[in-house]
Amino acid sequence: MLLALNLAFKNLMGGRLRTVLNILILSFAFVIIIFFRGIMNGMDEQMSRAMIDEEIAGGQYWVESYDPFDPLTLDEAYMNIPAEIQKLINNGTAEQILLRPATIFPQGRDQNVILRGINPNQKLVTMPTIALSSQLEFPLLIGKHMAKSSGLNVGDKIMIRWRDKHGAFDAKEGTIVSIMDTIVQTIDRGQIWMRISDLQELSGLPNEATIILVDKNVTPELITGWTFRSTDFLLSDVKSLLKTKQAGAVIMYALLLFLAMLAIFDTQVLAVFRRRKEIGTMIAMGMTRNRVIAIFTIEGALNGVFAIIAGAIWGYPLLRYFAVKGMSIYSAADDFGMAIPDRLYAYYSGQLIIGTTLLIFILVTIVSYLPTRKIAKLNPTEAIRGKTT
């Protein structure tokens, strides 16, 4: 093995420019794959964290009839808060949210929205609901995307029309008291937050709620009429969306790897062809064909090892920069199809680094091995003279 490694290393060094180019291409693929996967991981991390911090808390109880993907269910999606949950609310480990469909009329046009009533003093999520403690009669809180799409600013007054529990229309003018900076789309786009007491009163639904946020330390119980949704469940849509995005990125990885592997394959084919005299000599000196194949395969695989080392040397500062300083994608953030932060911070897990390293190494080894199979069929008497049959 040491002999094979030694010989492979020396041959690789003898390859000079060809070796340098192979290693550069391969290390480029290595770093780019880690970078993009790191960005995706970072996005996953940031979004999951933001959703848990700002929306999900430790999980949620949903009224059984509530389906976030079916707006028609909203009219009836409320229920009296049961005693078990009231107990949690009283000790600060749960918060109620009431959802009601409504219409607003920004700049003379109508826009469907969902009114969300919440306790302004809640501490379970990091939304700035405290702004709703304003002394104004009907304070409203919206997200930055909602503000942008409806042209609303802090201090603007907006007419809201809704139907109470009997279906009767009612309307009232509210004041935007704060615009929250959030990347969580589901609490931002088309959502207007208000005090739960206001919404319960306006809808004629006192002590009723649609969603109950619970602290992460609360053990979920079976409560009639309510379904507990864990954080995993509530994050699953975002996760599957990210997976779709990652699947798209795989095409890019495959192309990059294909180019790198092509370079290695080409080098190996050339090596077997150009060095057949050397191969014949090794066989004449008593090396088995398999051992010669091993030397050539190790030589190719060493390209992968050096590429990983080279990638670590030139790629580390770059990857670290994006992990620490992040990458601004403000202009792309709105077009991504899902809420993503304006600045993405790459996150490189051990699994990502080890997985990518192993992937590169295994692929390079396989690609290095394939052309060397020809050695097994090489006639040593011809090879010694530098001929092929």
Add this chain to the structure above:
Amino acid sequence: MTDIIIKTENLVKKFPIGGRFFTALNNINLSFKEGEFTGIVGPSGSGKTTLLNILGSLDKPTEGSAIVLNQKIETLSHKQAAKLRNHHLGFIFQTYNLLPVYTVYENIEFPLLLLEMSASERQKKVNQALEWVGLTDKTKSKPTQLSGGESQRVAVARAMVKEPKIVLADEPTANLDAENSHNILKMMANLNKELKTTFIFSTHDDKVISYLKRKISLVDGAVAKDEYFTNPSAKKE
């Protein structure tokens, strides 16, 4: 009494060419004793290299048998043949065939690495081989920095370093000038004398022939003449 270490019996080697077969060796019956310094001579295409290849277990006979150190070449697996070459055979080639990325020292050391010899033993043997061929000052040179004569001396040292029973040399002086050819041949003759190594050459170089103790002439794949010389050194004077 000297032992027979190589024997061929009705050895035939045919190569397919087009739809037919070309007979490179035809019914060769030869035996070689330990310590011989033998040349297989003949014009191009007479079968010299083919015979050496079979004796070196790099090729197999089509018919008949080649027995080298009591091992039938035709029955050896790739692995067994490699083992035979590794332990008992040394090769010298017309074009030296040195490993280009290795230094002189490493090239000579290479067969010993295959034998998995200890580092100290390897060092001792390589230094000894370097002394045999007079290249102690070139240990760190790469093959590209050597002249043809020096390269062939390295090849001789590489073949001899493991002190094999048999050295097979295919046209060892074909690429060398007269002076280098004589130097190489003298060196090999000395090693043959000192170590009792059996040397078998394929050659059509008169300079080699003048050093031989035995000359086997091949014509069209058959043995035309098998001559022994009692005093080759006198012959070359």
